[in-house]
Amino acid sequence: KAGVTQTPRYLIKTRGQQVTLSCSPISGHRSVSWYQQTPGQGLQFLFEYFSETQRNKGNFPGRFSGRQFSNSRSEMNVSTLELGDSALYLCASSFPGRMNTEAFFGQGTRLTVV
Amino acid sequence: GQQLNQSPQSMFIQEGEDVSMNCTSSSIFNTWLWYKQDPGEGPVLLIALYKAGELTSNGRLTAQFGITRKDSFLNISASIPSDVGIYFCAGQLGVPNTGNQFYFGTGTSLTVIP
Numbered sequence: 001k002a003g004v005t006q007t008p009r010y011l012i013k014t015r016g017q018q019v020t021l022s023c024s025p026i027s028g029h030r031s032v033s034w035y036q037q038t039p040g041q042g043l044q045f046l047f048e049y050f051s052e053t054q055r056n057k058g059n060f061p062g063r064f065s066g067r068q069f070s071n072s073r074s075e076m077n078v079s080t081l082e083l084g085d086s087a088l089y090l091c092a093s094s095f096p097g098r099m100n101t102e103a104f105f106g107q108g109t110r111l112t113v114v
Numbered sequence: 115g116q117q118l119n120q121s122p123q124s125m126f127i128q129e130g131e132d133v134s135m136n137c138t139s140s141s142i143f144n145t146w147l148w149y150k151q152d153p154g155e156g157p158v159l160l161i162a163l164y165k166a167g168e169l170t171s172n173g174r175l176t177a178q179f180g181i182t183r184k185d186s187f188l189n190i191s192a193s194i195p196s197d198v199g200i201y202f203c204a205g206q207l208g209v210p211n212t213g214n215q216f217y218f219g220t221g222t223s224l225t226v227i228p
Binding site: 004006033035042043045048056088090092101102103104105106107108110 | 145147149154155156157158159162202204206215216217218219220221
């Protein structure tokens with residue numbers, strides 16, 4: 001079956017702009033999590049969505065937001081972009097509700113803010 | 115948030131050598147996952163562990179879920195050039211109804227010298 005699909009793969013934005021990234025999870029997976037990866041900070045958890053509701057949230061400012069649609073596809077939005085937002089944004093999908101589960105990642109969206 | 119200490123930070127080894135890396139946590143986890151990430155790509159799941167003491171293999175890779183549930187180990191035997199990459203551990207607290215949030219280690223960068 002198809003894996004996790006993230007679009008676009010690469011994005012260049014200017015400071016102050018906003019950006020929307022998309023993630024389509026593996027079929028049947030209803031939990032979608034977003035992570036920011038930078039060389040200095042590693043993989044940092046942004047938020048998790050399940051059944052169109054945010055279930056967990058990491059320590060990121062309110063400029064970072066997300067949503068999930070009824071088909072489990074998810075988007076994350078970053079407003080008022082800053083240079084420090086340049087990173088690889090990864091989405092992971094997993095089967096919902098089980099304590100022991102696995103997370104599968106997409107290829108990521110490389111965001112560069114100039 | 116939870117801190118996962120992963121070591122070593124980097125390794126340079128000769129082709130054919132065995133590799134060991136580990137991850138420790140201050141909290142008890144119910145799930146441990148090991149991933150490999152190539153440059154510019156998303157992490158790929160290698161091994162999932164669900165029970166304390168569990169030893170699981172995937173080809174030349176072997177991982178163990180520590181008895182204390184606060185650590186995990188990954189071994190790679192007879193390394194080959196394509197093993198090059200960054201290896202991450204990830205843990206899930208597994209407390210019911212808290213979602214599928216995973217905490218990641220800082221990564222081990224592996225270089226294999228032919």
